[in-house]
Amino acid sequence: MPKIVDHSERKSNIAEATWRVIIRQGIKGATVRNIAAEAGVSLGALRHYFSTQHELLEFAMNLVKERVTARIVDIMQSELPPREQIMKVLLELLPTDDSSMAEMEVWFAFTFHLKTGGQRATELNDAIYPLIVQIIDYLDQHALFKQGLDKDDEAERLYALIDGLALHAMLEPDRMNKQRVIRVLNIHLESILV
Amino acid sequence: MPKIVDHSERKSNIAEATWRVIIRQGIKGATVRNIAAEAGVSLGALRHYFSTQHELLEFAMNLVKERVTARIVDIMQSELPPREQIMKVLLELLPTDDSSMAEMEVWFAFTFHLKTGGQRATELNDAIYPLIVQIIDYLDQHALFKQGLDKDDEAERLYALIDGLALHAMLEPDRMNKQRVIRVLNIHLESILV
Numbered sequence: 001m002p003k004i005v006d007h008s009e010r011k012s013n014i015a016e017a018t019w020r021v022i023i024r025q026g027i028k029g030a031t032v033r034n035i036a037a038e039a040g041v042s043l044g045a046l047r048h049y050f051s052t053q054h055e056l057l058e059f060a061m062n063l064v065k066e067r068v069t070a071r072i073v074d075i076m077q078s079e080l081p082p083r084e085q086i087m088k089v090l091l092e093l094l095p096t097d098d099s100s101m102a103e104m105e106v107w108f109a110f111t112f113h114l115k116t117g118g119q120r121a122t123e124l125n126d127a128i129y130p131l132i133v134q135i136i137d138y139l140d141q142h143a144l145f146k147q148g149l150d151k152d153d154e155a156e157r158l159y160a161l162i163d164g165l166a167l168h169a170m171l172e173p174d175r176m177n178k179q180r181v182i183r184v185l186n187i188h189l190e191s192i193l194v
Numbered sequence: 195m196p197k198i199v200d201h202s203e204r205k206s207n208i209a210e211a212t213w214r215v216i217i218r219q220g221i222k223g224a225t226v227r228n229i230a231a232e233a234g235v236s237l238g239a240l241r242h243y244f245s246t247q248h249e250l251l252e253f254a255m256n257l258v259k260e261r262v263t264a265r266i267v268d269i270m271q272s273e274l275p276p277r278e279q280i281m282k283v284l285l286e287l288l289p290t291d292d293s294s295m296a297e298m299e300v301w302f303a304f305t306f307h308l309k310t311g312g313q314r315a316t317e318l319n320d321a322i323y324p325l326i327v328q329i330i331d332y333l334d335q336h337a338l339f340k341q342g343l344d345k346d347d348e349a350e351r352l353y354a355l356i357d358g359l360a361l362h363a364m365l366e367p368d369r370m371n372k373q374r375v376i377r378v379l380n381i382h383l384e385s386i387l388v
Contacts, residue, residue, distance in 0.1 A: 111365065129366070156370075156378050163361050164354030171305065172323070176350075184350050191385060
């Protein structure tokens with residue numbers, strides 16, 4: 001009887017191996033050779049699933065999006081008060097530990113691959129801006145959004161703040177550590193909330 | 195008599211050619227071959243000055259830093275009122291036309307090269323955070339900084355906002371156009387100024 005191979009599981013395993021390599025060695029270590037070794041598959045097997053490093057990063061990146069989305073859905077379905085719920089959702093968009101730092105590095109690497117490939121990185125960023133717009137709406141519906149502020153402007157401002165904090169947490173981690181990220185985010189929320 | 199070659203001028207000419215190529219074709223077009231053609235020098239001559247694409251980008255990047263610094267010094271020495279002066283300085287840090295968009299792309303590409311090379315991009319970012327700290331101090335000295343706010347926190351928040359806006363202006367230019375950048379920046383300044 002031929003061996004039954006679950007291709008989707010194998011691809012996920014390779015993506016998981018990609019994450020472990022990135023967490024340990026950064027994006028620069030995420031070569032197909034290193035990843036194949038980490039996943040315990042041959043280079044040929046890896047290339048069967050992902051013919052280029054770009055494809056592999058894209059798959060790993062989509063895995064990030066799925067995971068972040070799942071975590072956010074969980075938070076939104078929880079019984080937390082709206083203010084705490086929103087803070088937790090926003091923290092999901094920021095690198096605050098090794099795992100989310102690795103996610104951020106893949107996001108950054110992949111966005112850059114698309115950009116240098118001449119494409120707009122809209123399919124990646126697409127997801128975040130509408131989420132921020134929803135968050136502002138949610139705050140407004142719960143009568144938490146400060147009167148006199150413009151929802152559209154404040155969505156844009158919060159979105160820029162989040163991505164700026166994410167960038168600095170990744171590039172300047174000595175100064176911009178987790179405590180500082182939370183502190184700045186809290187100050188900003190205070191300024192737009194009732 | 196041997197031909198006298200001004201090496202520093204020739205390097206600047208090559209860097210200028212690099213900019214023109216980036217403005218026209220994006221970072222992806224900034225190959226040594228394309229740049230040599232644009233500068234009107236042989237590949238051998240270009241390699242004499244810059245042995246790798248990394249070196250060339252680094253030189254072009256430093257040229258950005260020098261130019262941005264020179265423009266900021268000019269603005270700070272002008273007779274504009276402090277509020278307008280600061281707005282102009284902050285806009286120098288954002289991509290608002292083809293030329294500053296190209297600068298931003300080189301900054302992004304280069305930061306990424308360093309990051310994937312395992313280095314921290316501190317030498318690049320170094321310049322911006324202290325500048326933002328100075329701006330907040332300057333506003334405070336001119337009694338423009340809102341009482342009750344913390345200078346350290348507000349420097350960090352403004353810095354994150356600036357880089358987030360820059361990132362979005364580069365990656366999502368259809369939505370985040372120049373008018374929108376200025377609008378969000380103005381709203382933020384209003385919120386921290388008297």
